[in-house]
Amino acid sequence: MKLNTKLIIIMLSLLVLAILTTFMLSQYAQNALVREIQDSSQEISKAIQMSIEDLTSDAEFSRLNDYLAKAREKGINEINIISNEGEIIDSSDPEKIGKKRELKKLERGVRAAPRQQAGATILSQKPYEVVVPVIVGDEHLGYVQINMLLDNIRDIQHASFIRRLFATSMVFAVGIALTIFLAKRYTDPIHRLVENFKRVSAGDLSVTFQADSNDEIGDLADGFNHMVAQLREREALEKRLYEAEHLSRVGQLASGIAHEIRNPLNYISLAVDHLRTEMLPNCGDKCGELEELTDKIKEEVRRANYMVLNFMNYGRPLKLRRTLVDYGDVLAKVLPVLQDRLAEQRVTVEQQIAPALPPLWVDQELLRNCILNFVNNAAQAMPDGGLIILGADFDRDSNRIRLTFRDEGKGISAEDLAKIFQPYFTTKDVGIGLGLAITERIIKEHSGEILVESTPGRGTLFTVLLPPQPGMQEQIRQQEEA
Numbered sequence: 001m002k003l004n005t006k007l008i009i010i011m012l013s014l015l016v017l018a019i020l021t022t023f024m025l026s027q028y029a030q031n032a033l034v035r036e037i038q039d040s041s042q043e044i045s046k047a048i049q050m051s052i053e054d055l056t057s058d059a060e061f062s063r064l065n066d067y068l069a070k071a072r073e074k075g076i077n078e079i080n081i082i083s084n085e086g087e088i089i090d091s092s093d094p095e096k097i098g099k100k101r102e103l104k105k106l107e108r109g110v111r112a113a114p115r116q117q118a119g120a121t122i123l124s125q126k127p128y129e130v131v132v133p134v135i136v137g138d139e140h141l142g143y144v145q146i147n148m149l150l151d152n153i154r155d156i157q158h159a160s161f162i163r164r165l166f167a168t169s170m171v172f173a174v175g176i177a178l179t180i181f182l183a184k185r186y187t188d189p190i191h192r193l194v195e196n197f198k199r200v201s202a203g204d205l206s207v208t209f210q211a212d213s214n215d216e217i218g219d220l221a222d223g224f225n226h227m228v229a230q231l232r233e234r235e236a237l238e239k240r241l242y243e244a245e246h247l248s249r250v251g252q253l254a255s256g257i258a259h260e261i262r263n264p265l266n267y268i269s270l271a272v273d274h275l276r277t278e279m280l281p282n283c284g285d286k287c288g289e290l291e292e293l294t295d296k297i298k299e300e301v302r303r304a305n306y307m308v309l310n311f312m313n314y315g316r317p318l319k320l321r322r323t324l325v326d327y328g329d330v331l332a333k334v335l336p337v338l339q340d341r342l343a344e345q346r347v348t349v350e351q352q353i354a355p356a357l358p359p360l361w362v363d364q365e366l367l368r369n370c371i372l373n374f375v376n377n378a379a380q381a382m383p384d385g386g387l388i389i390l391g392a393d394f395d396r397d398s399n400r401i402r403l404t405f406r407d408e409g410k411g412i413s414a415e416d417l418a419k420i421f422q423p424y425f426t427t428k429d430v431g432i433g434l435g436l437a438i439t440e441r442i443i444k445e446h447s448g449e450i451l452v453e454s455t456p457g458r459g460t461l462f463t464v465l466l467p468p469q470p471g472m473q474e475q476i477r478q479q480e481e482a
Contacts, residue, residue: 014175021167029160078147324359346385354393361469366442373435374405381409403464412454
């Protein structure tokens with residue numbers, strides 16, 4: 001429902017409520033007024049009847065005073081019985097008996113009485129007198145004069161006015177309270193939306209605006225969320241474009257490095273091999289010293305060549321050549337290459353591979369590169385030696401093969417943990433910071449996921465989740481059930 005429709009319905013509801021309240025109170029006051037008039041009329045009739053009986057009877061006592069005590073509650077203030085000559089022959093006020101009245105005034109019927117009459121006060125309504133001629137047959141016996149005050153009717157009218165005023169005030173109070181509530185309800189989301197706009201303009205694209213209403217506020221929230229989603233997509237596209245451009249430049253640079261650096265490195269390696277073959281046997285006592293020196297040169301050449309290779313692999317697109325390979329066979333080809341270096345650092349590698357581990361659907365050469373990076377990083381984190389545990393099993397929750405690489409090294413700080421997969425980020429004295437960046441890229445190209453947990457001083461755990469070959473999940477599940 002739209003906002004203007006809600007406001008119209010609210011205003012109409014308040015108007016209808018005010019009209020109904022006023023109508024009901026007016027009807028109630030009218031009924032009360034009618035009842036009061038009926039009661040007063042009945043009392044007047046009774047007073048006239050009693051006066052006629054006193055006028056036509058020969059009784060020596062008057063019942064007017066006894067009756068008037070009750071009749072005053074209905075507004076009857078005074079009753080006079082007047083003869084044809086205008087003399088008051090009986091009255092509820094004994095002091096008026098024997099006084100004269102003008103006959104012309106008595107013939108007017110109902111008229112306003114003077115304020116000075118007994119019982120009338122300043123706050124009373126104007127008193128009235130009712131004069132009724134008493135005629136029995138053809139004989140005119142006299143008049144009955146009744147003075148009455150309409151204070152009860154005034155009280156009813158005053159009470160009705162107070163009730164209408166109170167009801168109208170309550171309706172307006174409810175309307176004002178409802179207006180304030182609606183104003184707060186509809187302005188608060190707008191204020192929050194303004195704050196979210198400021199955050200988005202400051203570069204925070206994680207903002208989302210929650211609005212469950214179907215009015216203009218909800219439409220505005222949907223538009224805002226759609227705009228932020230498009231900004232996120234644009235930002236992601238810009239990042240991909242930047243990475244593609246960056247990779248292109250890195251690829252060009254890597255190509256130049258390959259020609260400019262690898263050729264001298266190959267020449268140095270060949271020269272060292274020649275020296276070890278031809279020269280070392282003729283060095284005599286210095287043979288051991290020169291052999292150690294050539295081994296160090298060979299190691300440094302290998303390390304430099306490995307960094308150049310990583311640099312080249314990061315700069316060029318990956319082309320996966322997937323095959324089904326056994327994880328144990330992959331480790332059997334990778335670990336011997338690292339055996340000498342690991343033994344020199346007193347690092348031990350332990351394998352914990354599940355017996356029923358399904359084959360991996362991967363590019364074997366790229367996976368070997370990932371394992372080399374993990375093991376090298378683990379060994380560098382344990383300069384005084386330690387244990388590296390290579391684990392592998394099938395994760396039933398995610399239906400993926402899980403490879404783990406755990407070490408007992410110095411760990412990674414929380415500040416650096418979020419940066420380890422960024423290109424060129426490294427905390428080592430040697431290296432260019434592309435090993436884990438390349439590893440993450442290879443794992444993602446395999447539709448996998450890489451996770452890391454680390455506690456400074458206690459070690460690091462890398463977890464790689466790889467999907468099995470399509471269609472093999474059902475076969476794995478059947479084997480587990482069997």
